[in-house]
Amino acid sequence: MPRPTKQSPERGDARTRLLKAARDVIRRKGFAATSVDDLCQSAGVTKGAFFHHFKTKDALGVAAANFWAETTSALFASAPYHEPDDPLDRVLAYLDFRKGIIGGETFEYTCLVGTMTQEVHDSAPAIRDACAASIFGHAATLEADIKAACKQRNIAADWTAESLARHTQAVLQGGFILAKATGDPDLARESVDHLIRYVRGLFGVEPDTSEASYKERST
Amino acid sequence: MPRPTKQSPERGDARTRLLKAARDVIRRKGFAATSVDDLCQSAGVTKGAFFHHFKTKDALGVAAANFWAETTSALFASAPYHEPDDPLDRVLAYLDFRKGIIGGETFEYTCLVGTMTQEVHDSAPAIRDACAASIFGHAATLEADIKAACKQRNIAADWTAESLARHTQAVLQGGFILAKATGDPDLARESVDHLIRYVRGLFGVEPDTSEASYKERST
DNA sequence: GATTACATACCAACTGTATGGTATGTGTAG
DNA sequence: CTACACATACCATACAGTTGGTATGTAATC
Known part of the structure; x- marks a missing residue:
């Protein structure tokens, strides 16, 4: 598992932004109804970033x-x-x-x-x-x-x-x-x-x- | 499968079967993760029957x-x-x-x-x-x-x-x-x-x- | 009592789109 | 010069919903 870079602490890295987006969007819409695209859009990252940090949607869960x-x-x-x-x-x-x-x-x-x-x-x-x-x-x-x-x-x-x-x-x-x-x-x-x-x-x-x-x- | 062609006493056999399937499948998998095809298969009816009885998936809900x-x-x-x-x-x-x-x-x-x-x-x-x-x-x-x-x-x-x-x-x-x-x-x-x-x-x-x-x- | 007309209950095949996931490219830090 | 952190473009599939059709029941008309 690639650990997130601790070298750039100020920048909101994609992984944390996705986790925060997941926290809020899933509480609104539920896990199944939340698409990967939903999370990417809400976090302001691309799909490539998502699957770079999480192998599958379940892994993000x-x-x-x-x-x-x-x-x-x-x-x-x-x-x-x-x-x-x-x-x-x-x-x-x-x-x-x-x-x-x-x-x-x-x-x-x-x-x-x-x-x-x-x-x-x-x-x-x-x-x-x-x-x-x-x-x-x-x-x-x-x-x-x-x-x-x-x-x-x-x-x-x-x-x-x-x-x-x-x-x-x-x-x-x-x-x-x-x-x-x-x-x-x-x-x-x-x-x-x-x-x-x-x-x-x-x-x-x-x-x-x-x-x-x-x-x-x-x- | 023999067609249940009785409609006099009870309304829609397929309808009830779909509702019972929904009751059980949704409790297992949740609403969003349950597809219309899941319900049809579990109820033993076709998709046509589903949308005959329910206008949308939400209507079935x-x-x-x-x-x-x-x-x-x-x-x-x-x-x-x-x-x-x-x-x-x-x-x-x-x-x-x-x-x-x-x-x-x-x-x-x-x-x-x-x-x-x-x-x-x-x-x-x-x-x-x-x-x-x-x-x-x-x-x-x-x-x-x-x-x-x-x-x-x-x-x-x-x-x-x-x-x-x-x-x-x-x-x-x-x-x-x-x-x-x-x-x-x-x-x-x-x-x-x-x-x-x-x-x-x-x-x-x-x-x-x-x-x-x-x-x-x-x- | 046969014909017409309409309604219900279903079926099989199809469609456009959204989805999870992949393949590959690129900029940057070390 | 390479490993990482993303981005872009793409794909196969699964999905909700549609279409057009058949079989059967009902009720009024001729």
Whole structure:
């Protein structure tokens, strides 16, 4: 695999431009409905550049899923929800953060790898696996805080931290579908609210009304 | 192949066969990746028959969503979860029923209209609207029981029955995505378990261990 | 009750275009 | 002078949709 030139860092090289185009166009139109020409036009490169960097369209799909995993994990790693000392507060702050970044156009807040998983789960195992790695890799970053919260509050749970972490991702993915069905991001936020209420209930926390939202967004 | 030349009692044999093929093939491959030829071959009809019954491929998408809405609402209407006298028990029995029918091959238990919504939400408004009608129409059938349960148990909720009904659908849709990512239906069932725990918590019901499952399935 | 007229349900072959992918050329950095 | 990063031009195919036709049913007219 020819690594992209790190010697010209300022110039937006074709590979990254294609990955960014894939991230946005596929979230709008879906993977199958997005043609190679669509991506080239959106990225402002030619077809020769596309097939220079990606052997096939499927290979771009895998690369786009990996690109998504890298960029989102960087985003979440630097997000402020890790600040609270109380692990449960960190979990709740995570959910509040997720709620906060839902807004604007559908393609801006929905999940690339969730979208691709739906489409290719049965026909492109390589893409599906890359998507799964992104989803469950992200879910795994929540487990430590959930476990710590259980320990700190002496929760004898009949559920595992792993399953609750996965459930948060399921709620988000499902919320995105309802939002897509209507074009209204409020439907996704609404489900996150139910999820927050659920987590509070699991840990015996009273419904808090202090509303210290980490990110306000009214668009 | 002998020509089915009966038209009196039931309209168009080929039409129904195409809709059933669409239901199954689209759940496997997605809408965009499913060609008209795929559908014709799977249904055992010719392309002429396809375009006799459906003006365009998109028109079939709309018809498939409506077909899905009709057949699933018939299934749920005749399901046994309506039997309990206690409205909350009916809601919990619904969720248990939904959990019970998750199993087998992915295309057998996942949701056609959820799948299609993801793909066409931005490019085919007619299909998206038909899918939305199916999803929210089904969600609406839960509202009465949720409302009755609130009234009976004097729940002063900061959430609406409508939003909880929608949330159940979000959890199911999200669970399907996780299941598709791994090929394991247990991931979908796991999220339904969390949802059941949430609903019990909302109504102050202790985690029940009597396990009166409406449908057992070990696949 | 035979004829005409029209509608439905399908079939086989075809068409223009869009698609994923290839072959080959070119400018530039090292 | 060569390896890389693109660009241009092209190709075989798969695709949605069309065309023209056949077989059969229905209902009114003569």
